[in-house]
Amino acid sequence: MQFGVFSVSDITRDPVSGETPSEAERIDAIVQIAEKAEEVGLDVFAIGEHHNPPFFSSAPTTLLAHIAARTKRLIVSTATTLITTNDPVRIAEEYAMLQHLAKGRMDLMLGRGNTAPVYPWFGADIRQSLPLALENYNLLHRLWREDVIDWEGKFRTPLQGFTSTPRPLDDVPPFVWHGSIRTPEIAEQAAYYGDGFFANNIFWPKEHYMRLIKFYRQRYAHYGHGTEKQAIVGLGGQAYIAKRSQDAINEFRPYFNEAPVYGHGPKMEDFMEMTPLSVGSPQEVIDKTLTFREHFGDYQRQMFLMDHAGLPLKTVLNQLDLLGEEVVPVLRKEIEARQDPETAKPPTHARRVEEKYGDQPARQPRPNANRGDNVTGGSPYQDSR
């Protein structure tokens, strides 16, 4: 089981101090948060993608490459990469490059984005969001698996004899999670390709996610990738931890009350009751997180949202200490003891290389010489089939 933190990259006024960090401060902070995640023993750091203030993360692969260079074990990922407004060709290129630089310590999560005005900025239309996402991913999936592709679809310019470079590291495409909260078509696509399925698990009552995850597991088995229990599931979660339960509640309440999206709405206690939010002692966060596998089945990745709503850097780093030192080690032990032995191992590059090649060496594509026309032709690599 992998544990990590994910950030939406919001730059939010701290409701207690009244300060709003600058973009520069927040970008520096996120690098420190990612480094801290590795230091306290977490496995994954993921960043969102947005193209409007008050968010900073418009170029996730640049940030993640920097973080990968500054860390040793941490897997860098996204939450989410927009499969609608990004050109799938650019996603294929950028994330393959990241995969090389991070030596395989990366994966990505795809999402559609729900902010209508963003779509036309990139020449897209939110009303076509779902078919756009599905078609774009069908293309992305091929770009990472076929050296040369001819492709024609409804939304993007056709491709003739196109090769996405660099080829994935060891010719093993990055692992992909598909994030969705209520769209069966996205779960179906994840299942069809044998990819991971991620439920953000933050806002809505768990019943919403349980239904979709169950459908994904059934379809994963239907397409022959393994049993329902072997499907690859990730979950989000949200926690604020203090040694004493009452301190956690008192400290987090002003941030909760003014948080973007759910602030000025439900009472924190009601929200805790009906959603996966835990605010309390390490033991309370452990107990609540342990219930997730009872609802959703054994799963591979648990992400926590920890740096949002204007929480200052110092507090976030302190939260990561508590998460890494007092919560996650217990969760690892408890989950290992309870987990169904049939459960799939979490995806890593090393494991995927081994699955593909066994003891054999991995393919290392070497291009043929440039013929002088800057076009590589039908067999661009020396070992092209």
Place this chain on the structure above:
Amino acid sequence: MTEQFKLVVVSAGTSDPSSTRLLAERAAQRVAQLASEKQYQAGIQVVELRELASEIANALVSNHIGPKLQQAITTLQHADGIVASTPVYKAGASGLFTSFFQILDNDLLIAKPVVLAATAGTARHALVVDDQMRGLFAYLRTVVVPTSLFASTEDWQDNALNKRIDRAALELVALMASGFEKQVRAESWGRYQHEFGSAGGTELSIDLDSDLMRLAAGGHA
């Protein structure tokens, strides 16, 4: 064999007792009485929106459905007939009333028979029900009975109000007894717009044979 109707009163009245609830309950009781004369039974449940006010506001701004609101949604989901009643404020239905119905899934109330009722301080608001409220219930694909109920101060001492209540009540009983909702839902449910998990969390069917599902599985839409 007597069929049991579940009749749900939704009231946006604010005082206790409120004339808004009173009007709705008189209609509901008349429905129950007429039903029993026709060998049916009707049980009445009341949803007081006043008690849900903060959860309704939370749901509007954060999508978060609180426990009492969830219970009200479940009650409506199982209703065979609805009497929905609101006070008129500033020449329109109470914001509490419209907010509540705006939160519901679009397909929660499909084909359910509804009596609409409103109360006001002056007869000048008399067309609020027919001119404003019907549109909302048409959007929700309910069947609103032809007779709308409206009571301003002077109507409470006018026997004509009772006659209108009788008319509306019988219209509702006739619609419930016809099995209209059951038939529409049984034979035509799939033709309405649904989302996964809509209809109060009960709409879980997935059409694997759609263009989008084929696209999801690597094909072409």
